[in-house]
Amino acid sequence: MNISDVAKASGLPAKTIRYYEDIGLIQPKRSSNGYRACDDSDLHRLAFIGRARGLGFSIEDCRELMAFYADRDRASADVKQLAEDHLARIDVRLAELRQMRDTLAHLVHACHGDDRPDCPILSDLSDGLARA
Amino acid sequence: MNISDVAKASGLPAKTIRYYEDIGLIQPKRSSNGYRACDDSDLHRLAFIGRARGLGFSIEDCRELMAFYADRDRASADVKQLAEDHLARIDVRLAELRQMRDTLAHLVHACHGDDRPDCPILSDLSDGLARA
DNA sequence: GATAAGGTTTCCACTTACTGGAAGGTCAAG
DNA sequence: CTTGACCTTCCAGTAAGTGGAAACCTTATC
Numbered sequence: 186m187n188i189s190d191v192a193k194a195s196g197l198p199a200k201t202i203r204y205y206e207d208i209g210l211i212q213p214k215r216s217s218n219g220y221r222a223c224d225d226s227d228l229h230r231l232a233f234i235g236r237a238r239g240l241g242f243s244i245e246d247c248r249e250l251m252a253f254y255a256d257r258d259r260a261s262a263d264v265k266q267l268a269e270d271h272l273a274r275i276d277v278r279l280a281e282l283r284q285m286r287d288t289l290a291h292l293v294h295a296c297h298g299d300d301r302p303d304c305p306i307l308s309d310l311s312d313g314l315a316r317a
Numbered sequence: 318m319n320i321s322d323v324a325k326a327s328g329l330p331a332k333t334i335r336y337y338e339d340i341g342l343i344q345p346k347r348s349s350n351g352y353r354a355c356d357d358s359d360l361h362r363l364a365f366i367g368r369a370r371g372l373g374f375s376i377e378d379c380r381e382l383m384a385f386y387a388d389r390d391r392a393s394a395d396v397k398q399l400a401e402d403h404l405a406r407i408d409v410r411l412a413e414l415r416q417m418r419d420t421l422a423h424l425v426h427a428c429h430g431d432d433r434p435d436c437p438i439l440s441d442l443s444d445g446l447a448r449a
Numbered sequence: 450g451a452t453a454a455g456g457t458t459t460c461c462a463c464t465t466a467c468t469g470g471a472a473g474g475t476c477a478a479g
Numbered sequence: 480c481t482t483g484a485c486c487t488t489c490c491a492g493t494a495a496g497t498g499g500a501a502a503c504c505t506t507a508t509c
Contacts, residue, residue, distance in 0.1 A: 189485075199486090204467060218475060220486055229443070236442050241417045244466065254439045264438050265430035272425055275418050282414065285373045286407050293404055298397035306396050307386045310368050311361070321456070331457090336496060350504060352457060376495065 191223045195231040202231060210234060210248065242271055323355045327363040334363060342366060342380065374403055 192199045205211050206221070211230050213223045223231075230251065237247045249267060253259050295305040324331045337343050338353070343362050345355045355363075362383065369379045378399060385396050427437040 187486075198468085200468060201466085203487090208466090218486080220475080232445060233442050236445055238466090239417075240421050240442075241414075250439065250442060253436075254443060257434055259434060260432045261428055261434060261436035261438075262430040262432065264436045265425060265428045268421060268425045268428070268438050272418065272421050275414060275421065279411070279414050279418060282373075282407060282411050285371075286404065286411060289372050289400060289404050289407065293397060293400045296393055296397045296400070298394040300392045300394065302389055302391060302393060304385075304393035304396045306393075306400050307382065310365050310372075310382060311386060313364060313368055319456075330497085332497060333495085335458090340495090350457085352504080370495090 186223045186228070188221050188223065191228050191231060194228055195235055197231055197235050205231065205234065208244065210244070210251070240271075241275060246271060318355045318360070320353050320355065323360050323363060326360055327367055329363055329367050337363065337366065340376065342376070342383070372403075373407060378403060 186194070188199045188202055191197075191202060195202070197205075202211070202221075206213065211223075211227050213221045213227045216222045233251060233254070234247050237250055238244075242250065246267060250264070253264050253267075292306045292309055297303075318326070320331045320334055323329075324334060327334070329337075334343070334353075338345065343355075343359050345353045345359045348354045365383060365386070366379050369382055370376075374382065381399060382396070385391050385399075424438045424441055429435075
């Protein structure tokens with residue numbers, strides 16, 4: 186398969202696939218013309234990475250997950266630990282975002298949004314009175 | 318005020334304040350020794366930026382918000398529009414994160430996390446069966 | 450006056466995970 | 480034989496800082 190075929194099959198942009206090769210996530214063979222010749226295992230790895238990235242795992246996490254996947258003898262506890270750490274980071278980020286959203290929604294609601302210049306959003310940013 | 322004083326007062330790292338000057342968000346005067354001599358208006362601007370960043374506004378948004386703030390005649394509708402757009406982006410991000418979190422939590426829960434190699438997390442990443 | 454500690458300056462590099470674009474080689478069709 | 484669609488590499492840029500080096504300034508102490 187040429188790169189655009191794998192791109193279609195994996196759902197990843199060709200550019201991204203080249204990048205993943207650059208950073209050593211895949212090592213596809215090359216055809217005599219220099220084109221990447223991806224096989225099913227390359228596609229499988231890319232799909233794996235795509236799904237892990239879709240769950241928010243970092244590239245380094247993906248590297249580790251793939252190493253875990255390749256090591257048929259590793260303990261599932263190791264994988265679970267990695268996933269739990271990631272989950273905890275997501276929860277932190279979620280809490281932050283919810284807080285932002287609530288404050289922002291409150292401010293947006295308070296702003297009448299008409300032709301007049303008076304604006305509670307700017308007032309709040311300016312004087313730092315964050316009324317929840 | 319020297320930079321460390323403003324850092325303390327604004328809650329921003331000195332490095333960040335220098336960076337904000339680099340990109341033109343503030344233009345503090347200089348003392349004869351070359352040190353930045355920040356006045357209250359610099360501090361006010363930094364605090365404003367810090368709060369806007371805390372609400373997740375991008376630097377470019379901050380630039381615009383400060384322009385709005387400086388323009389006493391702009392319509393509050395303009396500010397509200399900017400904030401609403403930002404709120405909408407946050408909502409999208411929140412929905413994505415929640416989806417990630419739910420899928421991930423499900424997988425973590427399904428993984429027994431012991432010494433054995435069998436692991437639903439890796440299985441899912443590998444075969445792409447995302448059972449919600 | 451010397452020295453040491455601590456604050457400040459600039460500048461350069463690095464981070465994450467790509468993405469865009471340029472210059473050029475390859476392939477299949479007509 | 481040319482056209483268009485692929486493909487290649489390499490360089491640069493993104494967001495928003497952060498880390499560190501080398502050098503200058505200030506203040507206190509000896």
